[in-house]
Amino acid sequence: MKKLLLFTALVCIFTGLKAQQAVGTPEQLKQFMNTTTYVVLENNPMLRYNHVIKETVEKHWDLTKFEFVTFSTEEFEEARKDPNKSFLIVNLHYFDKDKTKAKYKYLSVELGGPYEFVRQMPDIASVPIAYDGIDEKYYAYKLGMLCRFLQNHIKLTYEHPELNSKNILKYYYKNLTADIHNKVLYVTEGDLPKSLNTVEKIKALYPFDVKIVSRDEIQAAIDNKDQKVVFVHKVGPEGAKRKARCFNTIVGAADAQLYYFSWHMISDKTPEGLTTKDFKKLAKAKKQ
Numbered sequence: 001m002k003k004l005l006l007f008t009a010l011v012c013i014f015t016g017l018k019a020q021q022a023v024g025t026p027e028q029l030k031q032f033m034n035t036t037t038y039v040v041l042e043n044n045p046m047l048r049y050n051h052v053i054k055e056t057v058e059k060h061w062d063l064t065k066f067e068f069v070t071f072s073t074e075e076f077e078e079a080r081k082d083p084n085k086s087f088l089i090v091n092l093h094y095f096d097k098d099k100t101k102a103k104y105k106y107l108s109v110e111l112g113g114p115y116e117f118v119r120q121m122p123d124i125a126s127v128p129i130a131y132d133g134i135d136e137k138y139y140a141y142k143l144g145m146l147c148r149f150l151q152n153h154i155k156l157t158y159e160h161p162e163l164n165s166k167n168i169l170k171y172y173y174k175n176l177t178a179d180i181h182n183k184v185l186y187v188t189e190g191d192l193p194k195s196l197n198t199v200e201k202i203k204a205l206y207p208f209d210v211k212i213v214s215r216d217e218i219q220a221a222i223d224n225k226d227q228k229v230v231f232v233h234k235v236g237p238e239g240a241k242r243k244a245r246c247f248n249t250i251v252g253a254a255d256a257q258l259y260y261f262s263w264h265m266i267s268d269k270t271p272e273g274l275t276t277k278d279f280k281k282l283a284k285a286k287k288q
Contacts, residue, residue, distance in 0.1 A: 023165045024124030028111055029158040032124055035086040035112070037066040038079065042090070048136045049090070056143040057088070059223060063151045080121060085112035087121075088150075092132055100243050103132035104235065107146050109154065124157075125150045128235045128247065138190070138238050141219035145233065148256035177259045180250065180285050185210040186218055186231040190238070191248075193271040196279070205279035221253035229253040236272045246272045250282075260285065 041050045108126040130139045221229040236246040250260040
């Protein structure tokens with residue numbers, strides 16, 4: 001039962017919470033490869049996201065041609081019906097049966113076409129950014145990795161048409177990368193509870209190479225495609241006093257491959273961030 005819950009959480013958090021569209025169909029993926037991807041900017045020009053996503057896409061997006069756009073509601077309604085367009089856009093998702101009522105901000109790739117409603121547009125890849133309402137500083141530096149993950153997911157499902165929404169979960173879990181002990185694990189102070197806030201405390205549980213670094217150092221590792229570095233992508237409430245889940249994913253800075261995934265409900269005993277249990281599991285990590 002515990003493994004089933006982990007499987008479900010993994011596929012939900014890393015392939016999108018809209019369970020009906022975790023994977024594009026072969027026809028949709030073929031259509032996408034021939035589109036121009038419109039990177040939809042936020043209407044508020046003061047948001048840091050607009051500046052960062054432009055730099056990020058220019059550095060890290062190579063799957064399709066792209067353009068940057070800011071749409072009014074009316075302009076988007078017209079543009080989204082064009083099958084020659086795809087969209088890289090920020091959306092809000094939630095678990096239908098989640099008692100916490102939490103909303104998550106996702107970076108999604110959606111296809112244009114003659115769909116009556118926005119909700120009918122095929123979502124061929126989605127990746128979590130953060131809880132809704134979280135300050136941009138907690139995720140802007142990781143957008144390069146998120147863009148790479150989206151492209152990896154699309155290429156994987158395009159090249160392997162046997163993968164679908166029923167078996168993609170099992171594929172990701174079985175292919176978690178096993179050689180984390182040969183990497184340098186980057187964590188920020190925000191990824192750690194007070195009980196594990198030094199390298200010495202971490203190494204008592206995880207006796208491999210680990211560094212507590214700044215967000216800028218993680219962004220540099222992503223931009224430089226540092227093969228030696230893996231880092232934590234945490235999706236949590238960032239200290240907000242509320243009942244919430246914390247999702248911890250470890251990914252490669254160079255290639256956005258998945259190395260580890262866990263989640264827990266935040267409490268006094270299991271605060272936000274990587275837990276003692278996480279580091280013990282990482283110390284024993286091996287191919288699933």
